[in-house]
Structures are given as structure tokens and as C-alpha cells.
Amino acid sequence: MIIGIVACQKLLPKAPPDNELLDGPVEGLSYEENRRFLAGDVAFNDEIFTSQTGLGSIFVATSCGSCHAGDGKGHPFTTLTRFGQIDSSGNQFLNLGGPQLQNRALPGYTPERIPAGATFSQFTPPANTGLGFLELVSDADILLMADPNDTNGDGISGVPNYENLPSFVTPFSFAIPRNGKYIHRFGKKAAAYNLLHQTVNAYNQDIGITSIFQPKDVYTGLNIDPEVSDVTVHNVVFYLQTLKAPIQRNQSDVEVVQGKNIFIQTGCENCHKQTLNTGFSTIAALSNKTFHPYTDLLLHDMGPGLDDGYTEGSAKTFEWRTPPLWGLGLSPKSQGGQYFLMHDGRAKSIEEAILLHGGEAQQSKQRFQQLSAQERNNLIQFLKSL
Amino acid sequence: MRLFISSLTFIFFSSTAVAQVDPALLRRTVKDTSGLLLNMDAVYTRPFLQLGKLPVALGGYAEANYQYLQQDGVSEGHQFQMRRLTLFVSSSISKRIKFLSEIEFEDGTKEINIEFASVDFEFAPLLNMRGGIVMNPIGAFNQNHDGPKWEFIDRPVSATQMLPATWSNVGFGVFGKKYTKDWVYAYEAYLTNGFDDKIIDNAENKTFLPASKENKNRFEESFNGSPLFTGKIAVKNRKIGELGLSYMGGIYNKYQDDGLQLDIKRRVNIYAIDFNTTLPKINTFINAEWAWVNVDVPETYTEQFGRKQQGGFIDFVQPVIEKPVFGFEKSVINAALRIEYVDWNKGKFKSTGDNISDELFSIIPAISWRPTAQTVIRLNYRYNWQKDILGNPAAKLAGFQFGVSTYF
Numbered sequence: 001m002i003i004g005i006v007a008c009q010k011l012l013p014k015a016p017p018d019n020e021l022l023d024g025p026v027e028g029l030s031y032e033e034n035r036r037f038l039a040g041d042v043a044f045n046d047e048i049f050t051s052q053t054g055l056g057s058i059f060v061a062t063s064c065g066s067c068h069a070g071d072g073k074g075h076p077f078t079t080l081t082r083f084g085q086i087d088s089s090g091n092q093f094l095n096l097g098g099p100q101l102q103n104r105a106l107p108g109y110t111p112e113r114i115p116a117g118a119t120f121s122q123f124t125p126p127a128n129t130g131l132g133f134l135e136l137v138s139d140a141d142i143l144l145m146a147d148p149n150d151t152n153g154d155g156i157s158g159v160p161n162y163e164n165l166p167s168f169v170t171p172f173s174f175a176i177p178r179n180g181k182y183i184h185r186f187g188k189k190a191a192a193y194n195l196l197h198q199t200v201n202a203y204n205q206d207i208g209i210t211s212i213f214q215p216k217d218v219y220t221g222l223n224i225d226p227e228v229s230d231v232t233v234h235n236v237v238f239y240l241q242t243l244k245a246p247i248q249r250n251q252s253d254v255e256v257v258q259g260k261n262i263f264i265q266t267g268c269e270n271c272h273k274q275t276l277n278t279g280f281s282t283i284a285a286l287s288n289k290t291f292h293p294y295t296d297l298l299l300h301d302m303g304p305g306l307d308d309g310y311t312e313g314s315a316k317t318f319e320w321r322t323p324p325l326w327g328l329g330l331s332p333k334s335q336g337g338q339y340f341l342m343h344d345g346r347a348k349s350i351e352e353a354i355l356l357h358g359g360e361a362q363q364s365k366q367r368f369q370q371l372s373a374q375e376r377n378n379l380i381q382f383l384k385s386l
Numbered sequence: 387m388r389l390f391i392s393s394l395t396f397i398f399f400s401s402t403a404v405a406q407v408d409p410a411l412l413r414r415t416v417k418d419t420s421g422l423l424l425n426m427d428a429v430y431t432r433p434f435l436q437l438g439k440l441p442v443a444l445g446g447y448a449e450a451n452y453q454y455l456q457q458d459g460v461s462e463g464h465q466f467q468m469r470r471l472t473l474f475v476s477s478s479i480s481k482r483i484k485f486l487s488e489i490e491f492e493d494g495t496k497e498i499n500i501e502f503a504s505v506d507f508e509f510a511p512l513l514n515m516r517g518g519i520v521m522n523p524i525g526a527f528n529q530n531h532d533g534p535k536w537e538f539i540d541r542p543v544s545a546t547q548m549l550p551a552t553w554s555n556v557g558f559g560v561f562g563k564k565y566t567k568d569w570v571y572a573y574e575a576y577l578t579n580g581f582d583d584k585i586i587d588n589a590e591n592k593t594f595l596p597a598s599k600e601n602k603n604r605f606e607e608s609f610n611g612s613p614l615f616t617g618k619i620a621v622k623n624r625k626i627g628e629l630g631l632s633y634m635g636g637i638y639n640k641y642q643d644d645g646l647q648l649d650i651k652r653r654v655n656i657y658a659i660d661f662n663t664t665l666p667k668i669n670t671f672i673n674a675e676w677a678w679v680n681v682d683v684p685e686t687y688t689e690q691f692g693r694k695q696q697g698g699f700i701d702f703v704q705p706v707i708e709k710p711v712f713g714f715e716k717s718v719i720n721a722a723l724r725i726e727y728v729d730w731n732k733g734k735f736k737s738t739g740d741n742i743s744d745e746l747f748s749i750i751p752a753i754s755w756r757p758t759a760q761t762v763i764r765l766n767y768r769y770n771w772q773k774d775i776l777g778n779p780a781a782k783l784a785g786f787q788f789g790v791s792t793y794f
Contacts (some may be wrong), residue, residue, distance in 0.1 A: 008786065011786075012784050013456060013457065013458055013769075013782035013783065013784050014458075014459050015458055015460065016458060047589075048589040048590070048591040050584075050588055051583075051587050059688075061688065062591055063591060066591070066688075069774055069776055069778055070778060075738075076735070076737035076738050077689060077735050077737055077738070077775075077776070079737065104686060105687065106587070106687070107583065107587075107652070107687060108648050110686065111686045333778055334776070335776065335778075336740065336743070336778055337777060338740075
């Protein structure tokens with residue numbers, strides 16, 4: 001019978017092509033690393049928190065996977081709301097539940113509300129893929145892309161977000177601090193230093209889960225016992241580090257090739273840098289690699305239309321970190337068949353997202369508007385191929 | 387040494403002799419051939435064995451299977467499973483007082499449950515009282531779920547992953563039947579312990595009534611002190627078939643404790659309809675069940691947990707070969723098909739107004755061979771499409787299952 005079943009393999013659902021999926025490990029992990037990846041995968045995607053295991057009492061989501069279906073971009077259903085202030089003096093509302101609004105609550109509890117006087121912004125959860133590569137871009141490389149005074153006159157003046165490190169984070173060996181502050185690179189405002197920082201904050205602020213790294217309970221404001229083990233946190237960090245980078249599709253198609261040229265000609269690539277490099281990593285599969293995320297990890301002025309009046313770290317309210325464009329074409333597969341783009345998901349198509357660009361991207365947007373219909377289509381096809 | 391071996395031999399043969407029972411003393415309980423049996427009669431229409439004139443009858447069933455399933459190219463490989471071993475004990479305490487119990491071992495000994503253990507008092511055909519651990523009569527599957535009766539290895543998803551079959555609780559109730567020439571009318575009504583907070587606070591990340599089965603204390607104390615009502619009416623015509631309408635509902639949350647108010651009272655309401663018939667001439671058996679679940683989920687809780695659910699299944703079983711096979715005189719080979727659907731979260735996202743998904747559709751063609759009515763060997767092919775809450779592309783699961791199930 002087993003032979004018969006093997007012969008019936010054609011009746012079993014095949015795996016989608018690798019380039020159609022965002023999840024899955026980077027190639028070249030060792031057996032031991034595969035085990036850690038799987039442990040992190042289970043913690044990230046399968047572990048659902050309940051009141052018994054520490055959920056809340058106020059929260060946004062019940063698991064990591066709730067916000068990142070298939071490790072892709074999130075849906076407005078789990079959009080986060082951050083609140084604070086308009087200047088870069090640091091969040092003035094931390095003692096009033098900041099920086100994140102826990103808009104849901106266990107039965108019998110009341111969700112948090114934005115305190116009077118606070119400004120806020122909404123953040124759609126980003127995709128998780130390829131984060132390990134981005135984590136290993138050296139500060140020197142990031143600073144090479146920065147041009148705060150626009151010395152080359154291209155209208156682009158990206159700056160890193162310098163912030164203080166939380167006590168549980170160890171600086172990278174390649175760190176280039178300034179006045180005791182370090183370049184942060186993850187998040188819409190580049191307010192997270194590394195994936196440990198991001199993971200610990202997400203457990204705490206999104207799910208209401210305390211850890212040895214962040215013991216403060218979001219509901220009571222008191223330090224309590226860890227609700228997730230440090231091993232689990234490290235496994236999730238390892239999982240995020242070793243998720244593969246999205247694989248481009250149809251890259252030889254004429255439209256895609258032409259669209260890529262237009263992408264460069266219109267100046268999109270001035271911020272959405274095609275190619276970056278990793279430094280040394282103890283994870284051989286990530287060490288000294290060249291990759292293509294289409295980001296410079298820097299903050300840019302995106303104009304008044306995208307100024308929500310809220311900021312984090314040294315970022316201005318109108319500054320946003322360049323989001324990586326890799327995986328963009330697969331977004332509808334994690335966003336319920338639709339696009340929810342830009343920091344808060346307000347753009348329902350790639351074209352709409354381009355047209356929402358302002359500030360430093362104003363010139364590129366105008367070039368896009370001057371393209372013929374065919375050229376626009378080619379550019380969109382290229383972006384969908386990422 | 388020789389003495390030791392002789393002693394062992396003596397013990398072996400003497401114990402064997404004691405263990406043997408004259409088959410003439412074992413008798414099957416009398417089978418009802420009226421054609422007017424209802425799903426509610428299932429607990430008593432099992433094949434029991436009775437020893438001589440002892441007032442106790444024994445029975446049970448077992449289910450074991452092999453499966454190879456694959457989801458989107460990934461398989462857990464070849465799996466052999468002992469899904470269930472169930473033991474029945476019934477006793478006629480007097481002519482109109484009966485006791486029946488059902489103890490089930492699931493997945494080896496991973497779960498051991500008393501599924502049914504009640505005393506029935508017959509005052510009149512229209513008025514019987516039942517007390518103990520009863521199976522809440524919601525839908526038909528919960529009442530009539532014995533493995534050997536089904537051509538499918540998996541139980542219906544709507545019955546076990548939306549409704550909580552097998553779902554039993556401690557309580558009391560009444561039931562009765564009224565027969566006419568071609569018709570039988572029946573009712574059941576029970577008050578039992580019920581659900582708990584876990585139905586919206588569980589590791590399934592969805593409103594999940596079966597989560598309350600984790601609460602073993604429900605056989606000892608009510609979670610919130612509010613009884614769960616379950617009621618069913620059923621009607622059957624000898625030629626048309628059986629139709630059942632059922633309701634189960636009550637407060638599920640702990641709204642007060644130690645005299646202090648913790649929350650408002652929140653209800654769960656479940657409605658079900660079931661129908662079965664056998665088409666004349668071609669003998670196609672059709673069995674269907676559909677249910678709706680409404681749960682009062684707090685507005686401030688996550689939309690991950692649905693306020694409304696619905697789902698059901700329909701089975702078609704067609705006897706295709708009815709003749710002796712391998713010496714089994716009453717052998718029957720059936721072709722069967724199950725179609726099932728569950729929507730665990732029927733509603734719209736507040737943020738977008740789009741439909742919330744979280745649904746499953748599956749189709750299961752099957753072939754079964756019944757060498758006797760009480761034993762089934764079955765081969766199933768299963769294909770599932772399951773969408774997450776956002777409605778992203780469905781995860782596809784398919785595979786083959788082969789298994790046996792028999793009363794003993």
C-alpha cells in the first residue's frame with residue numbers, strides 16, 4: 001500500500017515555488033542551525049498566547065504570526081498605533097502606556113486609550129524576510145549612503161537614526177557610535193537597533209508578554225516574572241535572522257528589465273538602494289554576502305503628506321526609514337489579496353504608494369508622473385517582481 | 387526445575403480454562419428492526435454482549451488507521467494511529483431503570499474520558515429522566531459518533547472543531563418519544579455544566595468551543611454556576627428520513643467570583659439541524675448536519691476570535707457490491723463522499739470592512755468494505771483548502787488514510 005501511496009504523489013498538493021513564498025530558511029544552514037530555525041518558527045508562528053500564558057491583559061495581537069502571516073506584510077487588522085510627541089526629545093508618555101497603544105483587552109479589562117496631548121501614528125506590520133541580512137550591514141556602509149547635507153545635490157539627504165541602546169542590547173562589533181548613541185535600523189522610524197531589540201519590544205508591546213529583557217507589564221506598569229523564556233526569545237531572533245531573502249521572479253521579462261532601468265532613471269534607487277553587503281557573521285549562510293533589499297536603512301524627509309506628527313528617537317515627524325522593497329510583489333499573499341502599503345497601509349496599490357511620496361522623493365514622483373502608460377506599467381511590473 | 391515448569395504449565399492451562407467462556411452463554415442484545423430508530427437512540431443500539439443472565443452487558447469499539455498527508459508539499463510522513471478504544475458497560479437495573487457508560491481512550495492513552503455515564507428512568511414513553519454524564523444532543527454527530535458506523539476515518543471537522551463533539555457534561559434532563567404508524571416524534575432537554583472562558587481564550591487562536599473540553603473540572607463543578615441548556619426535537623418517517631433541530635446555549639464566562647463582579651454575563655448560543663435518509667431503490671444513504679454558533683465576544687477583544695461561526699457536512703454512502711466476499715456472507719462494499727465546510731469567523735474586519743475568512747472546505751471520497759455490519763475497513767482520500775483569517779491563499783492539505791474500525 002505504501003508503494004501505491006508513493007505512486008499517488010500526484011494527488012498530493014505540491015509546494016508552491018520557492019520564489020512565491022516569503023517563509024523558509026536561508027540556504028546553507030547547518031543541521032544545528034536548522035533545529036534552531038524550527039524552534040524559532042514554532043515560537044513565532046505556532047505559539048498563541050492566552051491569559052494563562054501571559055497574554056495582555058491589554059495587547060494588540062495574540063501571537064507573532066498574527067501580524068506577519070506567512071512572514072509577509074501585515075494587514076490593517078493588526079496595525080499598531082504608537083503615541084508620543086512631536087519632537088525628538090524622547091517619548092514623554094512612557095509612564096502613560098507609551099510608546100504603543102494596546103487597543104485590545106482580555107474580557108473584563110479595558111483597552112488602553114491615547115492620553116491627552118499625545119500625537120500618534122499607525123504602523124502596518126512589515127515583512128520579516130531577509131532581516132538577518134539587513135542586521136549585518138555595517139554602520140560604515142550605512143554612513144556611506146548617508147548624505148545629511150545633500151552634498152551631491154541629488155535632493156536626497158538620508159540620515160541614520162541615532163538612539164540610546166537599551167540595557168539588554170550589546171552593540172555590534174562594527175558599531176560607530178556618536179555621542180554615546182548608536183545607529184538604529186529596524187522599524188518604520190528605524191527605532192530598533194537589532195532583531196533582539198525588535199523582538200523583545202514586539203513581545204512586550206504587541207502581545208503584553210514580559211521577558212528577562214523587558215520585565216515591565218504593559219497593563220500594571222510593574223516588573224513581573226518573565227512570561228517568555230530567554231531561550232524562546234533567542235530562538236525567535238535566530239528565526240528572524242535566518243529567514244531567507246525574497247527571491248525575485250520574472251527578472252528576465254522584457255517589461256521587468258525595462259522597469260528596472262526606469263526605477264534607476266527616475267531616481268528611486270537613490271533611496272531604495274538595490275545592493276548591500278553583509279559583514280562577518282557566525283551564521284555562515286549570512287556572512288559576507290551581497291544582497292538586494294532596495295533600501296538604504298536611512299531616514300528621509302517624505303514630505304508633509306506623510307507627516308503624522310509623531311516620532312521616535314532622533315527621527316523627525318516627517319522622516320521615515322526607507323522600507324526594503326524586496327518581497328513587495330508578494331505582499332497581497334500576506335495581506336488578504338490586497339495591497340496595504342506605506343507605513344500605515346493607506347496605499348492600496350503600488351502606484352498609489354508612489355504618488356504618496358513627497359519631500360526628498362518629490363522629484364522621483366514627478367518623473368514617475370511624466371512616464372508614459374507603458375513605462376509606468378513596466379516600472380510596476382518590476383516592483384511586483386521583487 | 388521440573389517442578390517449577392510443571393507448576394507453570396498447570397497455572398497456564400488452569401487459567402486458560404477459567405478464562406474461556408461457553409459462547410452459548412454470550413448473547414447479543416436484541417436488535418431493533420423497526421426502522422424508526424433515531425440518533426438519540428444510538429447509545430442503546432450498540433452491539434452489546436451479555437454473559438448468561440448477568441444484568442450487565444459489555445461492548446466497545448476500536449479505531450486504528452494509517453495516514454499519509456501532505457500540506458503544500460510538506461508531509462509528516464507515514465503515520466500509524468490508534469485513535470480510539472471505547473468501552474461500553476450497560477446494565478438493566480430493573481425493567482425501566484437502565485445504566486449505560488462509555489469510557490474512551492483517545493490517541494493511545496493521551497486522553498481518557500468518560501463520555502457517557504447515566505442512569506435512565508422510564509416513567510412513560512413520553513417521559514424519561516436521565517442523570518449523570520450525558521452527551522448534549524446538539525446536532526446528530528455528537529449523539530451518534532461511534533467509529534464503526536462511519537465510512538470516513540476523520541470525524542467531521544464541523545462537529546469536532548467547531549461544535550465540540552464529543553461533548554458531554556454532568557447534568558439531568560428528560561426525553562421521550564411518541565410513535566405512530568410510520569412516524570416517531572422525540573424530544574430531549576437537559577441542564578448540564580457548560581462552557582468556559584477558554585472558548586475565546588485558547589491556543590487555537592479562534593473561537594473554539596472544544597477548548598472547554600480541557601477543563602476536566604467540569605465533571606465536578608460548573609465554571610460559572612450557570613447551567614447550559616441543550617434541547618432537541620426530532621421527527622422521523624419510515625420512508626422519508628429523520629430531521630433534528632437542536633439548540634444549546636448558556637453563559638460561558640466567569641462573570642463573578644467570590645461575590646465580586648468580574649465581567650458582564652456572556653452567552654454562547656448554538657443552533658443545529660440534522661437530517662438523514664436512505665433513498666429508495668438505490669439505497670443511497672445521505673447524512674447531513676449544519677450548525678451555527680453565536681458567541682458574545684467583547685467588542686474590545688481581538689477580531690481573531692469570531693462572534694459567529696457556521697459549518698456542516700454532508701455524507702453520501704452508496705452500497706455498490708452486496709455479496710459474500712472472502713466468506714463474509716453479508717459483506718458490503720460502499721462508495722462514499724463527504725463534503726464539509728466550516729467558517730470559524732463569520733464577519734467583517736472593522737478596519738477594512740472586508741470579510742473575515744478563517745474557513746475550511748474539504749472533500750473526501752472514500753471506499754469502505756463492511757465484512758459485517760459492525761466492522762468497517764475504509765480507504766479515504768482527503769483534500770482540504772484552509773484559509774487564514776485574512777483570506778490569504780489557501781493552504782492545501784491532501785492525503786490518503788486507511789483504517790479499520792469495529793465494534794467488539
